[in-house]
Amino acid sequence: MLEYKLASGYTMPALGLGTWQLRGQTCIEAVRTALDLGYNHLDTADAYGNHDAIRQALQGHDPDEIFITTKVRRNDLRHDDVLAMGERALSELGIDRLDLLLIHWPNERIPVSETLSAMAELVEQGKVRSIGVSNFTIRHLEEALPVAEVPIAVNQVKYHPYHNQQDLLDYCKDNDIVVTAYSPFGNGDLIDDPELQRIAAKNDRSLPQIVLRWLVAKGLVVIPKSANPDHIAANMQIFDWELDEEDVQAIEALGRR
Ligand SMILES: NC(=O)c1ccc[n+]([C@@H]2O[C@H](COP(=O)([O-])OP(=O)(O)OC[C@H]3O[C@@H](n4cnc5c(N)ncnc54)[C@H](OP(=O)(O)O)[C@@H]3O)[C@@H](O)[C@H]2O)c1
Incomplete structure (x- = not known):
């Protein structure tokens, strides 16, 4: 599986399973399916309410082999709340350290320096390996980067062919932030x-595979969510083939429409 080097020095698999809206038994089964198929990266958040289900799905797997991301809610960004959430997430997930802890959404009412400082303490304590942010614009990053005591390794944002945030991606690459x-x-x-369907038919691939391949070729991590075992398996088949330049340009054009 392709991996990206993070500014923290750790690596992050380019494909993970998204788990928003997966809860209870559905979540357990989807995560187990993914892990059995060879996924080694899970994306969750405190707000998804599925840490406990993920802990159950991890049973029988070595957590050290699986990259786990979770996120602090935007109302928990005060120093002590971040520390408490980090502790609680480890216990709910049944693991000793998180690979990546993200600020889920920026909150203008709480200084980002306070949140980042608490996250740096979790890194110092060995409870978190890498930290990052989510839903941060360039303006948010310009405020956060100068006050970060440990590198902001990742920015997780909405990114798909209709929402092609090339300026943000370029800014992140320039600042050693994986998107x-x-x-x-x-x-x-x-x-x-229809345009994506045309490209899918031309390449003898599914439409989701076309989108995921396009994103990975641009250097992004992808975290498609699925509860369907066939979809979970298909979404992995994106690493041993390429889109030609004409297809890439056609997908880029969708974002400019
Ligand atoms: N940081 C944030 O604020 C934020 C916000 C939103 C999402 N996220 C993360 O990003 C992850 C992915 O985003 P998302 O959940 O919004 O949606 P998504 O991955 O863009 O789309 C999920 C939908 O696509 C379907 N699907 C998945 N694979 C498919 C395939 N191969 N063929 C056909 N349909 C397929 C799924 O249905 P089936 O289940 O039936 O396959 C589901 O309806 C989330 O789960 C979460 O981890 C983060």
């Missing part, structure tokens, strides 16, 4: 796009 694309299928909205 994770969330909602790669626009939470399902892209699945009927």
Whole structure:
């Protein structure tokens, strides 16, 4: 599986399973399916309410082999709340350290320096390996980067062919921040796009595979969500083939429409 080097020195798998809206038994089964198929990266958040289900799905797997991301809610960004959330997440997930802890959404009412400082303490304590942010614009990053005591390794943002944030991606690359694309299928909205269907047919691939391949080729991490075992398996088949330049340009054009 392709991996990206993070500014923290650790690596991050380019593909993970998104788990928003997966809860209870559905979540346990989807995560187990993914892990059995060879996924080694899970994306969750405190707000998803599924840490406990993920802990159950991890049973029988070595957690050291699986990259786990979770996120602090925007109302928990005060120093002590971040520390408490980090501790609680480890216990709910049944692990000793998180690979990546993200600020889920910026909160203008709480200084980002306070949040980042608490996250740096969790790194110092060995409870978190890398830290990052989510839903941060260039303006948010310009405020956060100068006050970060440990590198902001990742920015997780909405990124798909209709939401092609090239300026943000370029800014992140210039600042050694890996970008994770969330909602790669626009939470399902892209699945009927005729242009993407045409490219999929031309390449003898599924439309989701076309979108994921395009994102990974641009250097993004992808975290498609699925509860369907066939979809979970298909979403992995994106690493041993390429889109030609004409297809890449056609997908880029969708974002300019
Ligand atoms: N940081 C943030 O604020 C934020 C916000 C949103 C999402 N996220 C993260 O990003 C992850 C992915 O985004 P998302 O959940 O919004 O949606 P998504 O991954 O863009 O789309 C999920 C939808 O696509 C379907 N799907 C998945 N694979 C498919 C395939 N191969 N063929 C056909 N349909 C397929 C799924 O249905 P089936 O289940 O039936 O396959 C589901 O309806 C989330 O789960 C979460 O981890 C983060």
